Amino acid sequence: MSTGVLASAISIIIVCIGVLGLILKRNLLLKLLSLNIVNTATILFFVLVVYSPGDRAPIDPSPGVQYADPLPQALVLTSIVINFGVLALSLLFTMVLVKRYHTLDLIKIEDFVRREFEEEKS
Amino acid sequence: MGKYSVSLKTLYVIFLVIMFGAFTIGALLIVDDTGVSRLGAIYLERSQKFPNISNVVFGVYGMYRFYDTLFELLIFSTAVLGITVFSDLEPSPGSASRRPVESHVVSASASFLYPIIAVFGIYLAFSAHLGPGGGFAGGVISGTGILLLALAKGAEETARNFREDSMKQLEYVVLFLALLVAILGALYPTEVYRDALGTGVITLVNISIAMKVFIGTWAILHFFVKHRGEV
Amino acid sequence: MLILFSLLLLGLSVAVLLQNRLLNAVILLGVFSLVSSVIYFWVGAPDVAVTEGAIGVAFVTFIYVLALSDQGKLHVIAEEVPPFLFQEKGELQGAELEILEGFAEKINLELEVEFVGHQELTSLIGGRRADVIAGAYFPGFLAQEEISHSKGYNQGQLAKIHRTPPGEGDIGILAETDLSEFTEISEEDLSRFSSVDEMVTAYNEGRIRGFISDSGRMSASLYRVNTTLRDKSEIVTLGELDYSFAVSSGEEELLDRLNDYLADLTRSGKIGELLSDHFR
Known part of the structure; x- marks a missing residue:
């Protein structure tokens, strides 16, 4: 069993922890933090799952030397930036919600929204 | 509703997540032969023929799979567009009165450090095909320099110095540049692309990625420095 | 070594989610990213390491820190009532402003005052758009169950002005004010107005035979409309009242802190100086 596979198994556990936090936490900002953890752990998984000990960085390759797989690296490189943009956007929406309802608690916000909706209907 | 005690539904969800983890880890440990799935080997082989790209990771995202990067840039600019639209819709009420950091150390060191940070970012962006770094990191590092300036001198003044409006237009120009590179790659066969355009295309790719990320980062930063402290 | 670092990441991710304070969680998340960046470098992915690091x-x-840098604002809504809380040449002034500023500083919030009409007060505080009602609020001013009020900081009276030979017409009163504590005028005799200024005008025009208001608001209004009462009038004191602040009834924590602050002010005697500065 290679170290890369074992380490990527650990990163799957981190993904699970992050998803649990995403579901169970009531605080919006903590939800975003869990989302961040899930992102980082997924990237970690992609990089680690193809790792075998002794890999060198894929720079200036010459035949006969063992290099790390460049494909997952290039793909997750773009996904880091996307995660960042999405995080900034969702943080903005959180700020808008906080400005409106003065709380970070998702359950309270849901109650307010439901009450507003019923008021509008009646 | 209201109470968030552990309900049956929550337990079910927790169970599902744990099952997902167990299955994935189990599959990983059973297969345990990652050597076979080395898709990148072909790129490693191929880039030995390209003398001017020594960083194979750049070769993948800047050359062989540039369309991936192009659409990534599109997604990123969509996110940034959302932020800019909100920033225009809801002007911060207290932004005009909010003063920058009142510390001479911070403001003096900011104007001294900013050029160094910017040059480092540009260096990373332009040497993406040679060594580690790349346009993404370079753009973000230049953006961090702007963050320093915005914190030291105030968001409004920084926005004025960097000509916010022309920056917004430049964003689309850069996107167009990336599109142009992608179309060029599709029109010409690989050999011609490599020989005739060679390093010029690489520079175009570097510039478009770095500028796109830089402008996006800057827009995000500008919003957050302006609206700071509202959560 | 790789496994060790991965386990460190595992521990950090659990630690992030167990934090009570958001700032600690954010900083721990930064450490989490740093460790993962080290791992990327370790497994031969320097590009990813640099990008993740940046x-x-x-x-x-x-x-995150910018978004958290200030725990937000203390959003106060108020009716403009000099000398309690009012605007003069674009600057906020008043006795309540000084109290609220001290309170906001104590709980690390930035004070933001918005002047709204009388009728908007209830809906704004009910929808949690605002934290505190100020501007010469007194218990019974708004007949709403959703509002709870703080301790009083100043005494006042609820007074009734009426013509000496009582003529035709109703008694004017502010909308939403609850009078059950003070007097037993039946609801049919009352007509509701949205501001004291309107009541004074109506009184001078003879549409109502008298009106009820609290002393602070009444003198402010007479000063502002800049008229005297036209007919011969009599002022009857209906009862004592305490000027205080109000918060939404869900915000017990804020109310407790406000009460503590007001008690501190009373104990140190600052409130006396402050009031004598503003109410001459």
Whole structure:
């Protein structure tokens, strides 16, 4: 069993922890933090799952030397930036919600929204 | 509703997540032969023929799979567009009165450090095909320099110095540049692309990625420095 | 070594989610990114390491800290009532402003005062758009169960002005004010107005035979409309009242802190000086 596979198994556990936090936490900002953890752990998984000990960085390759797989690296490189943009956007929406309802608690916000909706209907 | 005690539904969800983890880890440990799935080997082989790209990771995202990067840039600019639209819709009420950091150390060191940070970012962006770094990191590092300036001198003044409006237009120009590179790659066969355009295309790719990320980062930063402290 | 670092990441991710304070969680997330960046470098992915270092460690942490840098604002809504809380030449002034400023500083919030009409007060505080009602609020001023009020900081009277030979017409009163504590005028005799200014005008025009208001608001209004009462009038004191602040009834924590602050002010005697400055 290679170290890369074992380490990527650990990163799957981190993904699970992050998803649990995403579901169970009531605080919006903590939800975003869990989302961040899930992102980082997924990237970690992609990089680690193809790792075998002794890999060198894929720079200036010459035949006969063992290099790390460049494909997952290039793909997750773009996904880091996307995660960042999405995080900034969702943080903005959180700020808008906080400005409106003065709380970070998702359950309270849901109650307010439901009450507003019923008021509008009646 | 209201109470968030552990309900049956929550337990079910927790169970599902744990099952997902167990299955994935189990599959990983059973297969345990990652050597076979080395898709990148072909790129490693191929880039030995390209003398001017020594960083194979750049070769993948800047050359062989540039369309991936192009659409990534599109997604990123969509996110940034959302932020800019909100920033225009809801002007911060207290932004005009909010003063920058009142510390001479911070403001003096900011104007001294900013050029160094910017040059480092540009260096990373332009040497993406040679060594580690790349346009993404370079753009973000230049953006961090702007963050320093915005914190030291105030968001409004920084926005004025960097000509916010022309920056917004430049964003689309850069996107167009990336599109142009992608179309060029599709029109010409690989050999011609490599020989005739060679390093010029690489520079175009570097510039478009770095500028796109830089402008996006800057827009995000500008919003957050302006609206700071509202959560 | 790789496994060790991965386990460190595992521990950090659990630690992030167990934090009570958000700032600690954000900083720990930065450390999490830093460790993952080290791992990327370790497994031969320097590009990913540099990008993660620039974005995950520096930028995301910065953005979170900027969003958290201030725990928000104490949003106060008020009716404009000199000398309680009012605007003069674009600047806020008044006795309540000084109290609220001290309170906001104590609980680390930035004070933001918005002047709204009388009728908007209830809906704004009910929808949690605002934290505190100020501007010469007294218990019974708004007949709403959703509002709870703080301790009083100043005494006042609820007074009734009426013509000496009582003529035709109703008694004017502010909308939503609850009078059950003070007097037993039946609802049919009352007509509701949205501001004291309107009541004074109506009284002078003879549409109502008298009106009820609290002393602070009444003198402010007479001063502002800049008229005297036209007919011969009599002032009857209906009862004593305490000027205080109000918060939404869900915000017990805020109310407790406000009460503590007011008690501190009373104990140190500052409130006396403050009131004598403003109410001459």
